[in-house]
Amino acid sequence: MAVPILLRIATSLGIRKAISKDTKKAEIPQGQVNKIKKGLGEFAKGIKIKTQTNSKEVIRKVDKFESALERAIDKGVKQAGFQLLDIIRTKTQKGIDFNSKPFAPYSEGYLKRLQKEGKPTNVDLWYSGKMLGALTPNQALKKTGKHKITLGFARAEERNKALWNQVVNRPKREFFGFNNTTEKIINKSFNRFIEKELKKARIWA
Secondary structure, three states: OEEEEEEOOOOHHHHHHHHHHHHHHHOOOHHHHHHHHHHHHHHOOOEEEEEEOOHHHHHHHHHHHHHHHHHHHHHHHHHHHHHHHHHHHHHHHOOEOOOOOEOOOOOHHHHHHHHHOOOOOOOOOOOOOHHHHOOOHHHHEEEEEOOEEEEOOOOHHHHHHHHHHHHHOOOOOOOOOOOHHHHHHHHHHHHHHHHHHHHHHOOOO
């Protein structure tokens, strides 16, 4: 079966404008100019190129591409979730929120408590380690739809701690989220991952 491909070269109007502009400089006789314009006007309507190919093979490869893309996106979304978890944990340990702004200092009373218990006084939301320790792919990552995942706290105790820091407490320390910069980083990594996965599939080899 033949697969027709229509290749548009240019619009006749565009070519005619170009020819008219050039002929003024070259001083070609008007009769010749009209013939050239007419010929180029027909040429610019388009060129049809027919390529002999096996339609069943094309369909098979398209199906293979779609399947490979579906699998790659599923894996890529999970990878994006892993990356975001790592970024959240890293920023929190550095004492900055998801917008990369320093956390508000602990209160004097809480600092005294930490000192008394021999714990670090860095503002990194780390007391027992259970809250941030729950931010692992197995616990915090859940598939919630096609090509969709949700990050969260599986256990109510850690969820309540996160809610206290993120929303209730004053001052708030918003550690759980992402900004535009983080989104761009994850998108870039996601696109690279998809590209590699599709190359590995060797669909058109």
